[in-house]
Amino acid sequence: MKTRRKSPVNLITTDQNACSINLRLRILGRLPFFAGLSQKALESINQRFNSIGYNAGEFIYFAGDVADKLFVVAEGKIKIFQHGSNGRNVMLDILAEGDFFGNLTVLGASNYPDTTQALTSTCVLCIQSDGFGQILNDYPRLAIKTIQVVEKRLIAANQRVFKISSLTVEKRIAFTLLELGQKLGVQKDNSLLIDAPISRDDLAEMTAATAETVSRVMSQFQSNGIIESGRLWVSIINMEALRDLSKME
């Protein structure tokens, strides 16, 4: 029997004051989204935001809630998913610092189509959707940037459909691990640690598979020296091998 290893993922990513008022401006200013705005504009935009902290496991909102807010991840990791009544969830993404989520536009009284839950302790910045609408009206360049953000996600979503319908589970998992590595990876000596507490179940929800199948594939990856993994952590050892495996041919 393979022996699993202790988790190298640090679950406490923020301290209590990460969301303090005086830090908001700095966080917003760092976002590529707001790059190029004057300090004055940035300050006025900052006025409209406030910040909220969540502990690991807490929900930010549920699918069906009235969608009147837009959020930005300031610190921590958040999973965004749709839940099937049967318990078959589908994860759309794991959000990290700088990612937007919630309601981007002022669609009259709509509801969130998905649910968001903190994976680690997190801090999010929050703004009323109509306030954000006014900002977009005042700064058309931001509106165009917003279109680009949403369009990128649309393209990614379409590619996910493509992968689910034409790739094997093994390839989908390989792909997903590469994406997670790229987005959440931190270099640790000779491996790339995915810096979020990801379970087999999470991977199953990301790849449209079952936890058992994911477990089998991950075991195989591990015995081939491609990854290292344990309870709630994964780390990529051989990136090239993963890339080969994910090839569509």
Next chain:
Amino acid sequence: MKTRRKSPVNLITTDQNACSINLRLRILGRLPFFAGLSQKALESINQRFNSIGYNAGEFIYFAGDVADKLFVVAEGKIKIFQHGSNGRNVMLDILAEGDFFGNLTVLGASNYPDTTQALTSTCVLCIQSDGFGQILNDYPRLAIKTIQVVEKRLIAANQRVFKISSLTVEKRIAFTLLELGQKLGVQKDNSLLIDAPISRDDLAEMTAATAETVSRVMSQFQSNGIIESGRLWVSIINMEALRDLSKME
């Protein structure tokens, strides 16, 4: 053996002059997207568009082409899909009058992620992406409307992922038929004809299934009196039964 019926779908939907210059303004003005703009603004926007006609089967663009144009369907039906090298395509949507496709924003030198092909003879309006970007800059309300259009598609794409991963093929087909009925349906005495030449292969590409499986399910639907169908056409007889079948429970 069940005998199939002659197609009631009219494949010739446009005449040669449907795209004539003097019709463009009328078509643009009808679009909900441009609703609320002054006649003057509309005329200046119209200046930037030109129109192109395609015969059934012709391609508007291929995945990978340089994405420098935005299109609007003026008349006809267009399928938009991704093709897998193996021949396993994934259809994203069937576009009808008023739908946008192509490149909405001025992303520096990107490529189309999908391929578009006319299902009937069609006419499309066309604008350079950077020209459209200027329009969005001039009319921030249009930019916000654009965000809404893309966001709706994103939500639809995510729901497609959800359906593929958690519903049976039968349910997915039922769902897809309902969507097609809603979008392309025309009432014919006691049935709703889907007004586009849709093959079993097309349905397979829409539902992430094979043509054979689709054929079997459609045969069953037909013998249950839920639909009527033949070579390149489908018509819904019993909407309620389809809705029941598509229920997720």
Next chain:
DNA sequence: GCAGTTAACTGATCTATATCATGGAAGCTT
């Protein structure tokens, strides 16, 4: 109206992955 082509139907078989079931390891809790 006949020949050729493409789309659709259906039977037989196969397989990737889900399901069901059990045991073991990691990490909390007190």
Next chain:
DNA sequence: AAGCTTCCATGATATAGATCAGTTAACTGC
């Protein structure tokens, strides 16, 4: 450090749907 809970591994079995294959029906063009 003992007990509890959650997560992970893995074997055995079942099955939805893919694949392979052969036939029939609708449309197209001459």
